[in-house]
Amino acid sequence: DAKTTQPNSMESNEEEPVHLPCNHSTISGTDYIHWYRQLPSQGPEYVIHGLTSNVNNRMASLAIAEDRKSSTLILHRATLRDAAVYYCILPSGYSTLTFGKGTMLLVSP
Amino acid sequence: NAGVTQTPKFQVLKTGQSMTLQCAQDMNHEYMSWYRQDPGMGLRLIHYSVGAGITDQGEVPNGYNVSRSTTEDFPLRLLSAAPSQTSVYFCASSYSGPQGNTEAFFGQGTRLTVV
Numbered sequence: 001d002a003k004t005t006q007p008n009s010m011e012s013n014e015e016e017p018v019h020l021p022c023n024h025s026t027i028s029g030t031d032y033i034h035w036y037r038q039l040p041s042q043g044p045e046y047v048i049h050g051l052t053s054n055v056n057n058r059m060a061s062l063a064i065a066e067d068r069k070s071s072t073l074i075l076h077r078a079t080l081r082d083a084a085v086y087y088c089i090l091p092s093g094y095s096t097l098t099f100g101k102g103t104m105l106l107v108s109p
Numbered sequence: 110n111a112g113v114t115q116t117p118k119f120q121v122l123k124t125g126q127s128m129t130l131q132c133a134q135d136m137n138h139e140y141m142s143w144y145r146q147d148p149g150m151g152l153r154l155i156h157y158s159v160g161a162g163i164t165d166q167g168e169v170p171n172g173y174n175v176s177r178s179t180t181e182d183f184p185l186r187l188l189s190a191a192p193s194q195t196s197v198y199f200c201a202s203s204y205s206g207p208q209g210n211t212e213a214f215f216g217q218g219t220r221l222t223v224v
Contacts, residue, residue, distance in 0.1 A: 032209030043113075043199050043215035044152065051210075087151065091209040096142055096167065097201075099151030 009104040020073040022088030037084040115216035122190040132200030139205040141183040145196040
């Protein structure tokens, strides 16, 4: 998998938007950008993925830079339940995933 | 629809014992995989399968065996447990869509302690 770089941790207040950045400067033209999150003591959970265009779903939005070397996961209104480790991943080969350390999101009431 | 089911949820083994971690999915996914997660770390791929009868090694395969006789099941066998295999194990499955354009579904994990 192409390498991704994320901040170790970020903090947010409840009800505020959160922008989680990810750099992937070595991305290839066919690499999809995936985001997963892992709540405490649970398995990873799919959040969103995209290729070139910005994507929205019920959980979040994914903003992809025009050169595709970076992306941002946007949680529009953070809740306490969104406190988790967020992983930015570029899958390759049979959809296997390479997990880095991700970004730990802390949400304060 | 149960998704990905892992059993057991917790297990304590003595060094040298063998055991099988079970993983079953009811979504008719072709791709299945096993990961381990050590404290404070991301998940690392152990073995994966692209369909019944086809398996391959991931990043950390030593000490583990897998087989895939049905689409639904993908058990992970520890041949002779070692303390270094103390970890949380996650099973995942996904459709065999275009590379990278499918989402993976994960089980809730098996927490294994080897003493």
